[in-house]
Amino acid sequence: MSLDPVLDRIDADLDAALDRLLALLRIPSISTDPAYKDACQTAAEWLADDLKSLGIDAAVRPTTGHPMVVGHIDGPGPHVLFYGHYDVQPVDPLDLWDRDPFDPAIEDTPDGKVIRARGSSDDKGQLMTFVEACRAWKAVHGSLPCKITFFFEGEEESGSPSLIPFLEENAEELKADLVLICDTGLFESRVPAIVTRLRGLLGEEITLTGPNKDLHSGMFGGAAMNPIRVLSSILANLHGPDGTIQVPHFYDGVPELEPPIKAQWDALGFDHARFLGDVGLSDPAGESQHTALEMIWSRPTAEINGIIGGYTGDGFKTVLPSQASAKISFRLVGQQDPHEIRKHFRAWVEAQLPPDVSVRFDEHGASPAGQMETDHPAFEAARAVLSAEWGEEAAFTGCGGSIPIAGYFKTILGMESMLVGWGKDDDQIHSPNEKYDLESFHKGTRSWARILDAIATR
Amino acid sequence: MSLDPVLDRIDADLDAALDRLLALLRIPSISTDPAYKDACQTAAEWLADDLKSLGIDAAVRPTTGHPMVVGHIDGPGPHVLFYGHYDVQPVDPLDLWDRDPFDPAIEDTPDGKVIRARGSSDDKGQLMTFVEACRAWKAVHGSLPCKITFFFEGEEESGSPSLIPFLEENAEELKADLVLICDTGLFESRVPAIVTRLRGLLGEEITLTGPNKDLHSGMFGGAAMNPIRVLSSILANLHGPDGTIQVPHFYDGVPELEPPIKAQWDALGFDHARFLGDVGLSDPAGESQHTALEMIWSRPTAEINGIIGGYTGDGFKTVLPSQASAKISFRLVGQQDPHEIRKHFRAWVEAQLPPDVSVRFDEHGASPAGQMETDHPAFEAARAVLSAEWGEEAAFTGCGGSIPIAGYFKTILGMESMLVGWGKDDDQIHSPNEKYDLESFHKGTRSWARILDAIATR
Numbered sequence: 048m049s050l051d052p053v054l055d056r057i058d059a060d061l062d063a064a065l066d067r068l069l070a071l072l073r074i075p076s077i078s079t080d081p082a083y084k085d086a087c088q089t090a091a092e093w094l095a096d097d098l099k100s101l102g103i104d105a106a107v108r109p110t111t112g113h114p115m116v117v118g119h120i121d122g123p124g125p126h127v128l129f130y131g132h133y134d135v136q137p138v139d140p141l142d143l144w145d146r147d148p149f150d151p152a153i154e155d156t157p158d159g160k161v162i163r164a165r166g167s168s169d170d171k172g173q174l175m176t177f178v179e180a181c182r183a184w185k186a187v188h189g190s191l192p193c194k195i196t197f198f199f200e201g202e203e204e205s206g207s208p209s210l211i212p213f214l215e216e217n218a219e220e221l222k223a224d225l226v227l228i229c230d231t232g233l234f235e236s237r238v239p240a241i242v243t244r245l246r247g248l249l250g251e252e253i254t255l256t257g258p259n260k261d262l263h264s265g266m267f268g269g270a271a272m273n274p275i276r277v278l279s280s281i282l283a284n285l286h287g288p289d290g291t292i293q294v295p296h297f298y299d300g301v302p303e304l305e306p307p308i309k310a311q312w313d314a315l316g317f318d319h320a321r322f323l324g325d326v327g328l329s330d331p332a333g334e335s336q337h338t339a340l341e342m343i344w345s346r347p348t349a350e351i352n353g354i355i356g357g358y359t360g361d362g363f364k365t366v367l368p369s370q371a372s373a374k375i376s377f378r379l380v381g382q383q384d385p386h387e388i389r390k391h392f393r394a395w396v397e398a399q400l401p402p403d404v405s406v407r408f409d410e411h412g413a414s415p416a417g418q419m420e421t422d423h424p425a426f427e428a429a430r431a432v433l434s435a436e437w438g439e440e441a442a443f444t445g446c447g448g449s450i451p452i453a454g455y456f457k458t459i460l461g462m463e464s465m466l467v468g469w470g471k472d473d474d475q476i477h478s479p480n481e482k483y484d485l486e487s488f489h490k491g492t493r494s495w496a497r498i499l500d501a502i503a504t505r
Numbered sequence: 506m507s508l509d510p511v512l513d514r515i516d517a518d519l520d521a522a523l524d525r526l527l528a529l530l531r532i533p534s535i536s537t538d539p540a541y542k543d544a545c546q547t548a549a550e551w552l553a554d555d556l557k558s559l560g561i562d563a564a565v566r567p568t569t570g571h572p573m574v575v576g577h578i579d580g581p582g583p584h585v586l587f588y589g590h591y592d593v594q595p596v597d598p599l600d601l602w603d604r605d606p607f608d609p610a611i612e613d614t615p616d617g618k619v620i621r622a623r624g625s626s627d628d629k630g631q632l633m634t635f636v637e638a639c640r641a642w643k644a645v646h647g648s649l650p651c652k653i654t655f656f657f658e659g660e661e662e663s664g665s666p667s668l669i670p671f672l673e674e675n676a677e678e679l680k681a682d683l684v685l686i687c688d689t690g691l692f693e694s695r696v697p698a699i700v701t702r703l704r705g706l707l708g709e710e711i712t713l714t715g716p717n718k719d720l721h722s723g724m725f726g727g728a729a730m731n732p733i734r735v736l737s738s739i740l741a742n743l744h745g746p747d748g749t750i751q752v753p754h755f756y757d758g759v760p761e762l763e764p765p766i767k768a769q770w771d772a773l774g775f776d777h778a779r780f781l782g783d784v785g786l787s788d789p790a791g792e793s794q795h796t797a798l799e800m801i802w803s804r805p806t807a808e809i810n811g812i813i814g815g816y817t818g819d820g821f822k823t824v825l826p827s828q829a830s831a832k833i834s835f836r837l838v839g840q841q842d843p844h845e846i847r848k849h850f851r852a853w854v855e856a857q858l859p860p861d862v863s864v865r866f867d868e869h870g871a872s873p874a875g876q877m878e879t880d881h882p883a884f885e886a887a888r889a890v891l892s893a894e895w896g897e898e899a900a901f902t903g904c905g906g907s908i909p910i911a912g913y914f915k916t917i918l919g920m921e922s923m924l925v926g927w928g929k930d931d932d933q934i935h936s937p938n939e940k941y942d943l944e945s946f947h948k949g950t951r952s953w954a955r956i957l958d959a960i961a962t963r
Contacts, residue, residue, distance in 0.1 A: 246723065248723075248823070250821045250823075252821070257785075257786065258784040258785050258786055259784055259785030260784060260785075262784060263905075263906065264806070264808045264810060264834060264836070265704065265706075265836065265904075265905045265906025265907060266801065266905050266906060267784070267801065267905070268801070268806045268808045268834075268836055268905060269790070269791040269792075269800035269801050269804055269805075269806040269808075269836065269905070270777070270780070270781065270789045270790060270791055270797045270800040270801050271781065271784065271786055271790055272786060272788065272790035273790070273808055273809060275740070275809040275811075275812050275831075276740065276741075276743070276744065276808075276809055278737075278812075279736075279737045279738075279740035279741045279743075279809065279812070280737075280740075280741040282733070282734065282737035282738075282741075283734075283737045283738040283740070283741035283742075284741075285734070285737075286734065319728070322728070323728065323729065323861075326716040326717055326718060326720060326725070326729065327715075327716055327717030327718075327861075328715065328716055328729055328730060328861045329860060329861055330730065330859070330860040330861050331728045332727070332728060332729055332730035332731070332859075332861070333727040333728055334727075339728045342727035342728040343724065343725065343726070343727050343728050346727055347727075348722070348726045348727040350722045350726045350727075350731055350734075350823070350825055351731060351733040351734055351737065351814075351815065352722060352815050352816055352821070352822060352823055352824050352825070352826075353733075353814065353815035353816040353817045353822070353824070353826075354733050354736075354737070354812055354813065354814050354815060354817070354829065355812065355813050355814075355817040356809075356811065356812050356813075357809065357810050357811035357812060357832070358810055358811040358832060359811045359812070359813040359832075362869065363708045363710070363810070363832055363834070363869035363870070364810060364811070364832075365706070365708075365808070365810055365834050365906075366810050366811070367808055367810070368810075368811075371812065373733075374815070374816060374817075374821055374822075376722060376726075376821070376823050378722070378723065378726055378727065401788070401790075402787060402788040403781075403785070403786040403787055403788050403790070411820065411821035412821070446723075447723045447724050447725070447726060447727070448721065448723025448724060448823075449723060
């Protein structure tokens with residue numbers, strides 16, 4: 048089955064494909080707001096019907112929350128599972144939108160045409176690039192090049208409460224050779240990126256208690272231990288002067304970056320001055336022996352996400368508080384074990400407590416880092432065809448944040464995930480005036496046709 | 506004029522004196538709440554009338570806020586000015602009171618009779634001990650032993666906005682040889698105390714800014730400087746391991762404690778284990794080479810009164826905040842110059858800022874410490890008669906907090922203040938169920954009779 052007529056078909060069918068996407072965007076499938084429960088059901092049915100129109104054996108599958116959509120179709124190539132989500136973020140503050148977020152439109156902008164609507168980029172537009180690629184294959188060749196399972200979720204923007212049970216209950220049905228996920232973006236809005244490493248996340252909250260009630264600093268100041276002082280001292284010890292993290296055994300399981308990946312990243316020409324300059328900074332603040340890109344993609348971190356204690360309103364009160372607390376998160380890489388790090392962190396905090404100060408720990412999640420097995424031949428194959436489509440050398444990149452779904456596919460179903468996507472940095476996902484470039488939609492669809500071809504013919 | 510019949514008269518007149526105090530306590534003179542403006546006026550008029558009944562040339566004196574009451578009467582001895590305040594704290598939460606706070610009563614308790622009402626201890630009850638002592642002198646001898654100026658304020662619980670202008674505009678009228686202030690308490694509810702040193706107070710707020718907006722710690726964590734981290738580091742450096750304060754030149758002007766005073770303090774047998782134990786602590790947290798009593802009376806401090814930054818609600822957000830701030834106060838002693846310390850503190854903070862982090866300073870007051878010239882013979886004279894009245898060796902003590910009025914009398918009118926008072930640690934001032942022991946009221950009145958006698962006959 049040859050690729051070129053499929054790409055031509057995608058080009059010719061673009062207007063009709065846009066009409067289909069706009070129809071899906073009109074459905075206000077906000078998963079976190081119960082008022083939109085019916086809309087979520089409608090979006091799931093719309094997708095199942097669209098898959099069925101391609102000859103795919105698809106169904107809306109109920110959960111205790113919003114439904115999943117699952118579809119199956121056979122094909123000669125390897126078995127892939129494609130994941131996307133049809134639910135969208137809330138739209139408030141509505142007055143910051145230039146148009147009704149569920150009345151989508153194609154707009155002309157100085158940077159080209161964009162599809163403007165809630166969900167256009169995250170994730171309905173991205174999801175539909177895969178469906179449209181399949182539609183073109185089917186139209187040209189009457190069949191698909193690979194065996195494909197379609198798996199669409201409706202709770203991604205509200206914590207995915209039904210996901211793990213659904214994966215566990217339908218493990219046999221959902222197993223495939225490889226997962227394809229379209230929920231990420233181009234590197235610097237320009238370079239096709241296959242995200243092969245996701246940082247893990249460990250969240251801890253520490254609450255120190257000194258005196259058994261708030262005291263007056265005139266009466267007790269000097270004699271009574273102040274928990275803010277102790278907390279500051281502990282947090283100040285979190286990083287060494289060179290930015291390294293001082294919790295014992297923290298670096299156990301942190302790998303060196305592989306030289307070929309380092310070469311790809313150096314070739315990206317990451318403009319850290321612009322990256323930091325956009326937010327008013329200039330100096331990479333992490334481990335001084337690493338580049339800024341490594342700091343956010345391949346190195347672990349410790350961040351203080353919140354701190355509070357004593358009087359924090361207007362003016363001044365000379366209180367000596369009973370308690371002070373901080374929320375701390377660790378981004379994890381490689382084989383770092385979040386549970387081991389939690390244990391070492393807590394012991395490290397406790398060892399620094401002076402007499403009269405006690406600590407309470409509250410945990411806020413623990414997920415290990417994810418690193419894809421890029422030895423799987425689909426990865427280098429996809430990298431090659433993406434470079435061809437976009438005219439930029441595609442790279443295996445990292446992601447500073449967490450994309451839990453990839454971890455679940457690995458731990459529950461034993462599958463590797465290939466994360467690619469066509470979003471741009473200015474897509475305003477989760478914000479007013481979300482958009483998706485027509486280029487993202489069009490070239491994204493062509494990219495999936497190429498990737499399916501590459502996977503089928505490897 | 507002999508003292509003993511005056512003391513007898515005080516004993517005989519106690520019930521009538523209590524009736525007068527209860528009448529004053531029924532007036533809800535809450536100065537901070539505009540709804541009680543008329544009540545403040547009424548309290549001032551009540552006091553002026555009461556003074557006039559003693560032959561004192563007294564008047565209610567308007568200010569832009571609540572009025573002052575000023576009265577004058579001649580006498581053979583030195584000229585003293587007595588200061589007290591007739592305004593009281595608000596009473597909420599009202600449901601924690603066992604009775605209407607403005608329906609005073611004499612209650613029997615296991616520890617003796619108490620006067621229960623808002624203002625019974627702070628400061629109407631204390632103020633009236635002086636007035637009743639004068640009444641007894643007048644009744645017995647037809648005149649007073651000293652020349653006395655009475656000066657009652659109605660804004661002490663709301664920041665004394667009219668005080669400085671009034672002192673400046675009426676400086677000639679208010680000048681006397683010595684100020685007597687009755688707004689303090691017995692040491693450990695037991696030992697008569699003449700407060701001869703008050704700590705000064707310097708308030709500073711520092712706000713650090715890193716990125717120009719809140720960032721996502723997945724996206725930027727590791728590469729972007731976190732202002733909470735910088736703030737923690739600065740605050741951790743505020744104290745050395747031995748509790749000493751690390752700001753350069755901070756200790757300029759801090760005197761050694763005079764040996765006679767140290768001897769008085771050691772004789773007090775201060776139970777620091779109980780003092781700290783009552784608030785759940787055991788270890789004095791200040792400069793390790795000083796006693797706990799010195800830490801709160803004669804040593805300077807640095808306290809962090811509040812800190813805030815990032816996400817501080819329930820749960821967790823992986824934000825990397827733009828700003829973090831802290832409120833810091835310094836208690837000052839001896840000749841420490843608050844303005845010099847502010848300058849050195851700010852330079853010390855600025856020297857610790859990494860690239861990309863800026864600081865804004867907000868000032869919250871600066872008052873130097875006050876130390877009375879106890880060479881004035883009234884001090885040792887008062888100490889002797891107080892020891893006689895209470896059966897405990899009276900002491901020259903310190904006060905951890907600030908009593909600004911004493912500073913104003915010194916700086917604006919050039920007068921020393923002698924601060925004595927009969928409050929007990931469990932008087933619940935500023936709290937529900939405020940009380941004043943009948944013993945405080947009765948022996949306090951006798952104490953003032955003795956002090957006036959001692960000053961007149963020295």
